[in-house]
Amino acid sequence: MVSTSDPVGRSVMKLYLASGLVVAILMMLVGLAMRMSQAQWLSMPPEIFYELLTLHGAGMIIALLICAMGGLWFLMRRRITLSAPLAVAAWALIILGVVGVVISAVFGNYAGLYTFLYPLPFMGNWHGWATGVFLIGMMLINTGWMIWCFQMLGAVFRAYGGLRGAMGWNFVWRPKKFAAAGHKPPPPEAFPALVAGVDGLLTGMAGMLLGIALLVRWIDPRVLIDPLWAKNFTYFYMHAIANLIIYMLAAFIYVGLSYATKREYHTSKVFVIGWWSSLVFILTNYFHHLYMDVSAQPQILQYFGELSSYLTAIPVTAVTVFGALMLVWRSRTRWTLGAVFMYSGLIGWVVGGVGAEIDASVPFNVHLHNTLWVPAHFHTYLLGGCLLFILGWVFLLLESRSEHSTSKLVRWLIFTLSFGGMMVFLSGFYFGGATGVPRRYATQPPPGPLIAQFATIGAIIMLVGFTLAFFEGLRLRSNFSADRMLWPQDLKDKVS
């Protein structure tokens, strides 16, 4: 076990968080440029638009994933043995992969998008080598991710008594015997680590298999791949990764929101069962991406996909979010920026989830599939959920060490600009989706451009809010107290 003053662990977390946030900032600016182009306020040729879209999609997912990996790794290292050099090696592979993706898009004009559906990577108007570099880059990222998962899973198994112990099996089914033996269930944040490890490895292997198949096709064009097989594998992998980010960040809620509310988040039987179900649903709900393959995809999977997508909502709303609301209810929460960001992220998760559930209903999907409704819901939970959890975490860390605090006026300004702008920005996607505007269009049919103009204004306001938050973070950081730990003493004592 490593203490919270662990300087190596902190450095590794900072490495992940800083690099993830830098990529996220750059990709948000890329996103702004694309929205301005759709608003017809910026002239951009379609090939450039789609290169940027490829960068933006892959970049944002990877940026948020890196942040989640670093934060969860640090939280778990407080309790179990995790190798810092291995974590740095995983990070380095991911960054190397990111460099490959950037080279393929910027210098090779690769524009096959983040969800590269076979055979498009081989039938675009970009350089042939760019497809190979992109695929190798994505496989390097996947390798880094799988090393992280492998390390996390191994450490969790060793610390909590194998799969059975880490899952809390005896805690749920044999509670008296478990308590009589003096055992304690794993802490709440160990469950996101377990689920990320298991699901990350399973889907990562599928992603690797897909990558190898595509690389073979790249080397020898005579090799043919079944497009439906490739599509299933692509979404199995991509959807799970995107999903896992927010599930990993749930650990921030369990620890961070507990700190902000001065309460504790306990591992209960309902909590454990909730995570068991998430472990399964994260793997099975990707089928909703193939609803519109009305005859090609086996029908039983369409029915199963809707049921699975619906049931996903139960553990999230009845366990994690409900538990978080109980933490805050009638608590001594001081609404610092860290607490505000952390709590608001929950709203983004739930609202984005509602948008996702509507789209995951087959009869509604007919009207919403691949319209702007799709980026609407995933921007809500990636931007309004994941990014806010990460900002919340960063600010809680800064606030715990800084001698300064943020004034009420600055908090109000940052909150109003960030959330006001974000709501306008996200509304553009929802209204666009409801009016049938297709996604991934460099030039949109009406009323797309008009909606994009409002969305662009919202995005600019939001970015002004984030910029203020950035400078406030720097101010807090410049006034660290030498005798204050990264994390409060009381939490450290409980951990030890």
Added chain:
Amino acid sequence: MAAASKLLLMFLFLTAGIGSVFLAVVLSTRHPVEDQTEIHHRGYAIRWKWFLFVTLFLLSAFVSTLPFFPYLPSVTAQGPALRVPVIAQQFTFIMPSHVPLQQRIVFEVTSRDVNHNFGIYNSKGELIAQTQAMPGYVNDLEVTFRKSGRYTVRCLEYCGVGHALMEKEFTVGGY
């Protein structure tokens, strides 16, 4: 009102409800602090009811959507239909420029190169039906046009740099 607009209203209504709950919880922190054990005691009782409500609601939603699934056994069981082949390719659709009114039509949609989508928009710009166009596979999309007029097909699956330009118009009935 178009189906998608109703969905937007439903979404906004639910979002407002969620926002109200979160706001109420925030405002509760202005009241005197309550012991966490006491909150657990009451909260777990509410959570059990909430769990039952969410589970039953979602299962009911699943069952109630089943009759509206667009998959083929229900389509073919309804009798004969005019079968219209559609081939998608970068960046156009090969298909008839006119189809009849008030007749069941099954579009047999496939692709000659990459993945595309066959999304039908009516003259008001509403997306009324769609299916994927995948190389090596045929997706059957059943549509009965109730109104004559000009319709537009758009590709809704990214297929390359000409994706946004990939559309085709066709007419229905005596337009």
